[in-house]
Amino acid sequence: MSSFSVSGNFVDVHQQRIYPVTIHIENGKIKFIREIPDSGLTTNDYILPGFIDSHVHIESSMLVPSQFARLAVVHGTVATISDPHEIANVCGMEGVEFMIENGKTVPFKFNFGAPSCVPATVFETAGAEVNAADIERLMQRDDIKYLAEMMNFPGVLNADEEVMKKIAAAHSNGKPVDGHAPGLRGEQAKIYIERISQPSDAKVPLAGGFRGATDHECFTKEEALDKLQYGMKILIREGSAAKNFEALIDLLHDWPEQIMFCSDDKHPDSLVLGHINQLCARAVAKGIDVFKVLRAACVNPVEHYKLDVGLLREGDTADFIIVKDLEHFAVQETYINGELVAKKGKVVTTK
Numbered sequence: 001m002s003s004f005s006v007s008g009n010f011v012d013v014h015q016q017r018i019y020p021v022t023i024h025i026e027n028g029k030i031k032f033i034r035e036i037p038d039s040g041l042t043t044n045d046y047i048l049p050g051f052i053d054s055h056v057h058i059e060s061s062m063l064v065p066s067q068f069a070r071l072a073v074v075h076g077t078v079a080t081i082s083d084p085h086e087i088a089n090v091c092g093m094e095g096v097e098f099m100i101e102n103g104k105t106v107p108f109k110f111n112f113g114a115p116s117c118v119p120a121t122v123f124e125t126a127g128a129e130v131n132a133a134d135i136e137r138l139m140q141r142d143d144i145k146y147l148a149e150m151m152n153f154p155g156v157l158n159a160d161e162e163v164m165k166k167i168a169a170a171h172s173n174g175k176p177v178d179g180h181a182p183g184l185r186g187e188q189a190k191i192y193i194e195r196i197s198q199p200s201d202a203k204v205p206l207a208g209g210f211r212g213a214t215d216h217e218c219f220t221k222e223e224a225l226d227k228l229q230y231g232m233k234i235l236i237r238e239g240s241a242a243k244n245f246e247a248l249i250d251l252l253h254d255w256p257e258q259i260m261f262c263s264d265d266k267h268p269d270s271l272v273l274g275h276i277n278q279l280c281a282r283a284v285a286k287g288i289d290v291f292k293v294l295r296a297a298c299v300n301p302v303e304h305y306k307l308d309v310g311l312l313r314e315g316d317t318a319d320f321i322i323v324k325d326l327e328h329f330a331v332q333e334t335y336i337n338g339e340l341v342a343k344k345g346k347v348v349t350t351k
């Protein structure tokens with residue numbers, strides 16, 4: 001039985017309190033959390049849940065999943081929501097299987113979805129096609145968590161049969177659909193969101209009974225606000241390609257329940273420098289309450305996608321990080337399933 005404990009200032013994202021504790025970890029889970037009486041704490045470090053990139057194509061890091069994980073854990077990332085769209089475009093289902101299997105070789109929580117649009121448009125000649133029957137099969141698998149970015153929004157607006165079958169396959173298996181609708185506004189946005197969101201009479205309701213869907217393509221605050229008001233969850237994207245952080249971050253003040261962070265495409269040169277931890281530091285520097293920031297970076301993705309990622313409650317899997325302060329989020333240690341995977345900028349692993 002492996003057990004150990006860590007002490008520090010506990011950033012309790014549930015009660016929105018910060019106080020000194022000792023956290024006891026046993027067999028990969030949080031066994032108990034004990035408050036330390038006044039002045040009994042000998043460290044200034046903070047303990048908080050790990051970060052989640054809520055939409056990233058691992059392929060654009062030009063690394064296989066196990067190598068992507070080595071760079072990400074150093075910055076406190078413990079999980080991703082990943083769409084294997086790029087590899088599916090080239091290699092079809094064989095590529096998707098490779099990503100899943102390779103990801104399982106390291107202690108990192110990849111959560112793969114089924115690519116909804118391969119090829120991306122009917123005008124594209126891709127190396128493979130993933131049709132509605134394929135999606136139906138994929139949605140029944142436990143290791144496929146959601147239907148990935150439904151970029152064929154004209155198909156959704158026209159209620160194209162093949163497109164609607166794919167959406168129905170996700171919903172009937174209790175899995176959410178990710179949106180992708182750049183520039184869509186008003187009535188059209190409303191119809192799109194309604195069609196990709198799970199109907200409230202679904203047999204397997206989504207997490208928290210919420211029937212929402214996500215979008216990571218907003219470039220302006222007005223567009224994001226439009227979609228937020230129709231119940232959509234907005235992913236603020238800041239990656240190597242698109243950079244929407246400055247335009248959208250102020251929305252986190254008023255919409256902390258409906259916002260997450262993502263990179264979409266993250267090249268290795270920028271992943272080496274930082275990840276979601278950088279977005280947290282930038283958001284806090286803009287005066288946004290740290291608990292709202294951590295809601296976006298840690299809590300919302302776990303709740304929306306029903307991830308097997310712990311949030312530092314007793315009984316949760318021991319996925320957490322230790323940082324020097326809540327301004328720069330310089331990550332000292334990263335733990336996944338109670339295993340120390342990174343320490344002071346270096347990977348700690350037997351692999």
Ligand SMILES: [Zn+2]
Nearest residue numbers: 055057149264
């Ligand atoms: Zn994407």
